[in-house]
Amino acid sequence: MLLLLTPRIKFFYASLNFLLLIVYCLLLSPAYGKELSFEEENTANTITAPTSDTKKIQLSIGILSYTPSASLKNSPWEETFARLNTHKKYHFSPIFLSSEQLIDALENDQLDFVICDAISYVNFAKQHGILRLLTRSNYYSEQIISSEGLSVHVLNNNSKISQLNDLKNKNIGILDVNSSMSRLFLEYFLSQHDLVPNDNIFLGIIDNTQDALNQLYTGQFDALISKSGLIYSFEHQENGMIDKTPESFSPYAQKLRIINPHQDWQIPFLHSSILIPEWPIAKAWFIDETLANDVITSLLDNNIESASFFSDQYQWSIAKNYNAVSKLFFPDKIQQEYNTESSDNFSPKIQYWLSFIIICFLVIMLILHLHSSKGLNSKLTLSKESLEQEIKERQFAQEQALNHQAELAHVARLSTMGEMASGLAHELNQPLSAINTYVQGSIRRINMGTDKPEDLIYALQQTAQQAERAAGIIRRLRSFVRKGESHKTYSDINHLVNEVNHFLEIQLKNKNVKLILELENDLPPILADIIQIEQVLINLLKNAIESMSEIENPEIILRTKRRDHNLIELCVIDSGHGISKDKLKRIFNPFFTTKSSGMGMGLSISSSIIEAHNGTLYAKNNPILGAQFCFTLPTQEEFNQEEMLHKQST
Amino acid sequence: MSNDAIVFVVDDDEAVRQSTAWLIESIGLKVITFISADEFLENYNNESGCVVMDVRMPGMSGLEAQEEMKSRKISLPLIFITGHGDVPMAVRALKRGAFDFIEKPFNDQILLDSVQRGLKHSDEVMKSLIKHQSIDKRIATLTPREKEVMMRVTQGKPNKVIAHELNVSIKTVEVHRARMMEKMEAHSVAELVKTTLISGQF
Numbered sequence: 001m002l003l004l005l006t007p008r009i010k011f012f013y014a015s016l017n018f019l020l021l022i023v024y025c026l027l028l029s030p031a032y033g034k035e036l037s038f039e040e041e042n043t044a045n046t047i048t049a050p051t052s053d054t055k056k057i058q059l060s061i062g063i064l065s066y067t068p069s070a071s072l073k074n075s076p077w078e079e080t081f082a083r084l085n086t087h088k089k090y091h092f093s094p095i096f097l098s099s100e101q102l103i104d105a106l107e108n109d110q111l112d113f114v115i116c117d118a119i120s121y122v123n124f125a126k127q128h129g130i131l132r133l134l135t136r137s138n139y140y141s142e143q144i145i146s147s148e149g150l151s152v153h154v155l156n157n158n159s160k161i162s163q164l165n166d167l168k169n170k171n172i173g174i175l176d177v178n179s180s181m182s183r184l185f186l187e188y189f190l191s192q193h194d195l196v197p198n199d200n201i202f203l204g205i206i207d208n209t210q211d212a213l214n215q216l217y218t219g220q221f222d223a224l225i226s227k228s229g230l231i232y233s234f235e236h237q238e239n240g241m242i243d244k245t246p247e248s249f250s251p252y253a254q255k256l257r258i259i260n261p262h263q264d265w266q267i268p269f270l271h272s273s274i275l276i277p278e279w280p281i282a283k284a285w286f287i288d289e290t291l292a293n294d295v296i297t298s299l300l301d302n303n304i305e306s307a308s309f310f311s312d313q314y315q316w317s318i319a320k321n322y323n324a325v326s327k328l329f330f331p332d333k334i335q336q337e338y339n340t341e342s343s344d345n346f347s348p349k350i351q352y353w354l355s356f357i358i359i360c361f362l363v364i365m366l367i368l369h370l371h372s373s374k375g376l377n378s379k380l381t382l383s384k385e386s387l388e389q390e391i392k393e394r395q396f397a398q399e400q401a402l403n404h405q406a407e408l409a410h411v412a413r414l415s416t417m418g419e420m421a422s423g424l425a426h427e428l429n430q431p432l433s434a435i436n437t438y439v440q441g442s443i444r445r446i447n448m449g450t451d452k453p454e455d456l457i458y459a460l461q462q463t464a465q466q467a468e469r470a471a472g473i474i475r476r477l478r479s480f481v482r483k484g485e486s487h488k489t490y491s492d493i494n495h496l497v498n499e500v501n502h503f504l505e506i507q508l509k510n511k512n513v514k515l516i517l518e519l520e521n522d523l524p525p526i527l528a529d530i531i532q533i534e535q536v537l538i539n540l541l542k543n544a545i546e547s548m549s550e551i552e553n554p555e556i557i558l559r560t561k562r563r564d565h566n567l568i569e570l571c572v573i574d575s576g577h578g579i580s581k582d583k584l585k586r587i588f589n590p591f592f593t594t595k596s597s598g599m600g601m602g603l604s605i606s607s608s609i610i611e612a613h614n615g616t617l618y619a620k621n622n623p624i625l626g627a628q629f630c631f632t633l634p635t636q637e638e639f640n641q642e643e644m645l646h647k648q649s650t
Numbered sequence: 651m652s653n654d655a656i657v658f659v660v661d662d663d664e665a666v667r668q669s670t671a672w673l674i675e676s677i678g679l680k681v682i683t684f685i686s687a688d689e690f691l692e693n694y695n696n697e698s699g700c701v702v703m704d705v706r707m708p709g710m711s712g713l714e715a716q717e718e719m720k721s722r723k724i725s726l727p728l729i730f731i732t733g734h735g736d737v738p739m740a741v742r743a744l745k746r747g748a749f750d751f752i753e754k755p756f757n758d759q760i761l762l763d764s765v766q767r768g769l770k771h772s773d774e775v776m777k778s779l780i781k782h783q784s785i786d787k788r789i790a791t792l793t794p795r796e797k798e799v800m801m802r803v804t805q806g807k808p809n810k811v812i813a814h815e816l817n818v819s820i821k822t823v824e825v826h827r828a829r830m831m832e833k834m835e836a837h838s839v840a841e842l843v844k845t846t847l848i849s850g851q852f
Contacts, residue, residue: 426706429733433755434665440758441673450676459672466665509662509708 056091059291061281062105064116065096066179067207076178079313083298090291099183106130112284113295117182118148118276122326125282132280133296137317140229140268144317146278148182149228149271150189152259155216161223164193164260164272167201173221174205175212181227182276188329189273209234216256223259228271231256276328277320405608410481412605413535416542417481423506428473431466438463476503479531488613490525493533493560493568493633500537501558504545511545511554518559523568524635528613533633536606536617540572540629543602546595547576547627563632567615571630578621587619606631655769656699658726660684660715662707666754670702670731673758674765687715694724698776700749700768702761705732705739713739716746725775727768731756778848785849788834796830803827804843 061084063070063077072081072094084092092113097105099120105111106128114121114130124130137146154161161167174186187197195201204221206212209231216224224231261270281299283292299316417424438459445451476499497519508515526533541556548554557573579587586592588607593600603617610617610631617631657674659681661667671681680699684690687703687710701719705712712730719728727749732739740751749771750764792800795816802812809827813820836842 426733429754430663430666433733434663434669436755437666437669437673437758441669441676444673444758444762445676448676450678455672455676459669462665462669462672466669469665510706512708512711 056087057089059090059092059112060095060110061092061113061115062095062097062102062111064099064102064114064120064179064279066098066176066183066205068098070096070179076180076312076314080299080316083301084295086298087294090294103127106284109284109286112287113281114284115279115281117184117279118322118325119182119184119188119329121280121282122322122329125322126326126330129285130282131285131292132282132319132322133292134299134316134318135280135320136278137315138278139315140233143268144315145229145267146317146320147264147266147275148185148278149262149264149267149269149275150181150186150225150273151228151231151270152272153216153224153226153231153256154222154259156255156257158222161259164195166259167193167195167223169200169202170222171202171204171220173212173215173224174203175207175209175224175226175230176205177207177209177230179207180279182279184329185273185276186225224256225272228267229269232269276325277322280319280322281316402612405612408601409532409535409605409609412539412601413531414481416535416538416602417477419542420503420507420538423504423510424473424477426506428470431470431473434466435463435470438466480534482531488527488529490527491530493523493526493570494519494521496530496533497537497558497560497570500534500541503534503538504541507542507545508556511549513545513548513554513556516555516557518557518561520561523560523562526568526613526633526635528633529609532609533613536609536631537570537572539602539606543629544572544574544576548574551576562635566635567632568635569630569632571628573622573626573628575626578625578627579619584619584621588617654698655680655772656697657681657765657769658684658690658694658699658701658703660687660690660701660707660712661704661731662686663704666704666731670761673761674702677762677766679765679769686710687712687718691715691718691722696724698726698772700727700729700765700772702729702731702765705730705743713743713746716743716748720747725772727771729761729764729768731761782848785845788845789849791833792830796826796833799823799826800830800834800842800846803830803839804846 061081072078077094081092081094084090095105095111102111102114102116102120102124106114106124113133114124115136116124121130121132125132135146137144139145152164152167161170174181176183190197190201197203204215206215209226212221212224212226213231213234215221258270258272260272262272263270264275266275281295283295300318442451442456442459445455480503497517501515501517504515507513541558544556545554548556553575555575557571559571559573561569563569583592583594588603589600590604591600592604607617610633613633615631615633617629619627619629621627657679659667659671659674660683661670662685664685667683667685671683674681684693686707690701690703691710703712703715710718712732716728719726728747729750729752730740730743730748731752731754733754743751749768752761752764789797798816799812802815807815809820809823812827813823816823831837831842834842834845836845
């Protein structure tokens with residue numbers, strides 16, 4: 001999702017920048033007008049820019065100062081302005097302003113550049129759109145130090161103050177030379193430890209290091225707070241020990257110690273507070289990039305060797321990132337600082353809007369998703385219904401296929417019956433003629449008066465028996481050509497063989513075929529549609545008989561036996577010519593026949609019947625003479641197991 | 651018709667065999683049943699009578715049995731009964747000398763008539779056979795000269811011609827002729843001719 005969104009965010013960011021650009025352009029003209037009108041009344045204002053070089057364009061740099069009578073001369077700013085004023089077109093003048101004055105001047109766009117502490121800067125950046133160019137720094141052993149920290153010093157023998165909370169209700173000296181310490185940072189630092197000036201802590205501000213140290217030694221102050229490294233540098237300046245490493249340093253000849261000491265890679269001094277970036281020089285929003293570049297180049301042109309140690313003059317290094325300060329001091333507010341160093345991070349406002357838009361987008365997506373899922377749901381229901389319909393149709397089709405198979409089998413049986421009609425007619429003829437003969441004989445005897453009751457009873461008994469026999473034949477015939485779906489019953493395969501044997505007796509007799517039964521005793525019952533299996537067997541026997549029409553002493557072996565533990569095999573083995581290899585592959589295909597009158601459906605249907613009974617029908621040639629057709633059927637035992645499993649599963 | 655004539659019923663189907671036998675017995679005829687043609691041929695011992703036989707039987711079929719009877723010179727009239735007789739089969743059977751061809755289920759009268767005719771035929775055949783045998787006996791008593799004379803007499807030749815042909819005197823021919831007529835039990839030349847015709851030897 002976010003990956004997909006990334007281009008959109010970029011686009012959004014770009015368009016937002018564009019919008020802001022338009023807003024700036026709209027604001028620009030009245031702002032200049034304001035500036036011009038302000039310059040007209042400038043004479044009445046206390047702020048007056050020094051005009052040393054009238055040919056150059058005058059630019060004012062507001063410098064935050066805590067002492068009202070600050071001046072450029074003998075201040076650490078001297079070098080800075082000396083460098084700036086090497087510019088050909090512009091002349092830079094410092095204006096030392098208190099915090100309030102600075103805000104006023106910024107509101108009236110009277111300042112071109114601002115130098116102030118980090119906390120004020122982030123505030124002004126937010127309020128007035130100023131943008132930092134460089135960060136004030138100092139050098140220590142060729143290391144650039146552009147971070148500001150506070151150190152709380154106490155005398156070594158002062159056992160009362162061991163942590164910052166112990167500063168409560170104490171007199172604290174604040175050593176601030178040349179207004180270089182951020183007072184807002186001091187306030188923040190004290191407030192972090194519940195120290196409120198003039199309430200539970202008493203502050204005295206001193207701008208001379210030696211005085212401050214003296215007052216500490218004499219006990220006028222319980223502790224002394226200064227910018228980290230200030231006392232250390234003072235000591236070094238005093239002693240001229242330049243190459244002493246900070247690690248071996250003990251503040252003021254081991255008389256002082258630092259409360260809550262921290263070490264950080266950014267500065268080589270122990271410090272009690274967190275570190276914030278040093279003061280930046282920032283340009284006002286209306287200063288163009290070229291001028292800003294000129295300022296940067298002139299100020300960055302440092303001679304490191306000349307300032308290898310804490311110099312009196314401020315140096316400048318590349319601008320630090322003030323985001324941390326923003327977050328620290330204005331955590332809840334929308335920051336307007338534009339970070340040029342890390343363009344990957346959006347300003348909080350953009351982030352806010354972005355997240356808002358992303359949330360909106362997500363909500364819309366969610367709604368869309370819900371909507372589409374609703375649609376999907378209905379689609380799913382539809383497809384489920386159609387699936388159910390299809391399943392029903394398929395089941396119906398399967399039933400149809402089964403019915404068709406049964407119908408086909410039925411048709412095949414009818415056709416078999418047709419082919420066997422004369423044999424069956426003869427079979428039926430036998431009892432009929434016997435009945436006929438008995439009845440006529442009886443009438444004759446009665447007419448002739450030669451009737452003896454026992455003779456007539458014998459004849460009638462025989463007649464009844466033969467009528468029964470005829471009915472049996474008809475029954476078998478009818479059940480064989482019976483229509484309708486198959487129903488399976490448990491039956492003995494050998495019994496089935498004998499039934500079929502009856503059926504085909506005439507045919508066998510006519511063709512003089514010798515049928516040899518090799519039936520295995522005690523075979524387990526099979527679950528089968530008896531009529532259909534009989535049909536298969538009759539079909540196989542008929543084929544066998546027909547295949548041996550030109551053979552002397554035709555012989556068929558009908559063999560049943562158990563194969564494996566759950567299969568019964570029935571084989572019809574003839575003594576004919578066998579089946580040629582190419583025919584052997586095709587004999588089970590529908591409409592394949594070798595007979596002049598055949599339909600070619602017999603074996604195909606037989607095969608499908610056996611398959612419907614979970615068995616297999618196959619043919620092969622005998623090693624010496626003739627061919628054999630065998631089929632296997634699962635025994636009842638296996639069916640029982642299957643039923644058991646089925647019951648268990650249901 | 652002799653009383654010891656027997657009707658032989660040969661059919662593999664028990665019901666048909668028994669019912670047929672029962673029917674034939676109802677007109678007071680003696681019946682012996684056989685389950686197959688082979689059994690009949692094995693047990694037949696020159697009794698007179700007729701045979702009622704199924705055409706289709708396992709083992710030897712009816713038609714095969716007919717051939718076998720011919721070759722064994724059993725001249726019993728053969729009545730075929732068949733459940734699915736067709737015309738070609740009937741023609742073949744009758745050409746080979748079957749007495750009758752009846753389809754099952756048969757009308758009792760037709761079968762019984764056929765059986766009775768068969769028995770009568772058998773009886774006649776038996777009688778002619780006996781006659782035949784007596785003529786043969788008579789012929790056997792003749793001397794060669796008498797046989798020569800008889801042959802020429804039946805050809806209608808006068809004694810003078812016979813004497814000439816046999817190169818004997820007329821007197822001798824007359825003696826031979828008288829003896830021959832006596833032996834042949836013939837009272838006239840016409841009777842002699844009839845007897846010799848029956849014997850078929852001349």
